[in-house]
Amino acid sequence: MITRILNEIESCHYWDARLLKLDCNYFGDEISLCFGDKNIEYEFHFIGCFEIGIKHDYQYSKKTLYRNLKIAQIPFFIQDIKLDEKEVLKEKYYEFLIDAYPLSLKIVCKQFEIKKTV
Numbered sequence: 001m002i003t004r005i006l007n008e009i010e011s012c013h014y015w016d017a018r019l020l021k022l023d024c025n026y027f028g029d030e031i032s033l034c035f036g037d038k039n040i041e042y043e044f045h046f047i048g049c050f051e052i053g054i055k056h057d058y059q060y061s062k063k064t065l066y067r068n069l070k071i072a073q074i075p076f077f078i079q080d081i082k083l084d085e086k087e088v089l090k091e092k093y094y095e096f097l098i099d100a101y102p103l104s105l106k107i108v109c110k111q112f113e114i115k116k117t118v
Helices: 002-010
Strands: 018-025 030-036 041-056 080-088 091-100 103-117
Touching: 002 080, 002 103, 018 041, 030 103, 041 091
Parallel strands: none
Antiparallel strands: 018 030, 030 041, 041 103, 080 091, 091 103
């Protein structure tokens, strides 16, 4: 299953893609991460989340409020996505580590989906 999901993720050609949106919904149960350009957009949908970690590098200055950024000003580009499977209390979970410097994400969830918009 991990190999299939990684192949689907890699088929999105995420390397150096600009993050467009990161949403947390339903009290952290679902996370949506969108990236792409003017021609194509992908949404990674993490469902049944148990752990969410968001870190912003302190050395990367936030000179303006991020809510005021235009798309061309968003500084987050996906560099790497790692996926592993972990077991807790005999339940299996997906653990995603996403490097979009200066942002890094850790998401542990039960389900994962990809949506493509052209």
